[in-house]
Amino acid sequence: MSASPERIREVVERYVALVGTGTADEIVALYAEDATVEDPIGSDVRTGHAAIREFYATLEGLDQETRLITARIGGGQAAFHFEIVTKAGEKTYTLSPIDVMTFDDDGVVTSMRAYWADTDMVVG
Amino acid sequence: MSASPERIREVVERYVALVGTGTADEIVALYAEDATVEDPIGSDVRTGHAAIREFYATLEGLDQETRLITARIGGGQAAFHFEIVTKAGEKTYTLSPIDVMTFDDDGVVTSMRAYWADTDMVVG
Numbered sequence: 001m002s003a004s005p006e007r008i009r010e011v012v013e014r015y016v017a018l019v020g021t022g023t024a025d026e027i028v029a030l031y032a033e034d035a036t037v038e039d040p041i042g043s044d045v046r047t048g049h050a051a052i053r054e055f056y057a058t059l060e061g062l063d064q065e066t067r068l069i070t071a072r073i074g075g076g077q078a079a080f081h082f083e084i085v086t087k088a089g090e091k092t093y094t095l096s097p098i099d100v101m102t103f104d105d106d107g108v109v110t111s112m113r114a115y116w117a118d119t120d121m122v123v124g
Numbered sequence: 125m126s127a128s129p130e131r132i133r134e135v136v137e138r139y140v141a142l143v144g145t146g147t148a149d150e151i152v153a154l155y156a157e158d159a160t161v162e163d164p165i166g167s168d169v170r171t172g173h174a175a176i177r178e179f180y181a182t183l184e185g186l187d188q189e190t191r192l193i194t195a196r197i198g199g200g201q202a203a204f205h206f207e208i209v210t211k212a213g214e215k216t217y218t219l220s221p222i223d224v225m226t227f228d229d230d231g232v233v234t235s236m237r238a239y240w241a242d243t244d245m246v247v248g
Contacts, residue, residue, distance in 0.1 A: 005243070041198040072244060074240060075167070077239065098222060100239070115224070
């Protein structure tokens with residue numbers, strides 16, 4: 001049986017929070033061993049914990065705040081719109097991707113695809 | 125070469141407008157002959173123009189207004205959040221799905237998946 005919508009929402013909320021303030025290891029723990037990550041959409045697909053950890057490690061140490069804007073959940077899958085605000089020096093970089101995730105029956109993330117492009121980054 | 129982001133945005137905007145006020149034939153014309161539609165996510169996948177027309181025909185004649193909330197485009201694909209407000213008698217039904225679409229090199233829609241569940245419908 002698919003993971004419940006409530007369980008999936010919990011994982012999505014935890015993911016968004018961890019992208020802001022978590023470690024790469026904490027984020028990777030949400031993913032299945034053989035999970036895939038395509039971020040941004042159209043880039044090379046990263047497969048497995050090592051490749052996924054390498055990806056999120058680049059975010060560690062950045063001064064970031066995140067918030068979930070909205071999530072839609074059905075059929076054991078989720079699409080959600082969230083915002084990442086990164087401060088670096090005097091500048092603020094705001095990106096609000098739409099991510100799509102699939103989950104196994106326990107709510108472990110089996111794939112993530114992030115829809116955004118460089119032109120969506122707002123620098124203020 | 126993938127359809128350009130500008131072309132994809134045009135098709136997304138046209139799709140959202142047609143869901144509000146178009147005919148099933150006008151919407152089907154945006155889809156490839158062998159396109160697939162999964163709406164909502166987790167339901168049976170409809171394949172091909174006849175099955176897709178049948179789906180959108182159920183929307184014809186409804187008193188609907190639609191608007192695009194936001195779209196993210198990359199790698200010849202799109203994810204977008206939009207709103208459909210349907211008036212029926214004294215009631216207003218508001219649904220705001222997140223749809224994901226793939227496109228061929230000319231910007232013709234090759235697949236659509238709509239992320240929403242019954243619990244996302246707001247009745248006012």
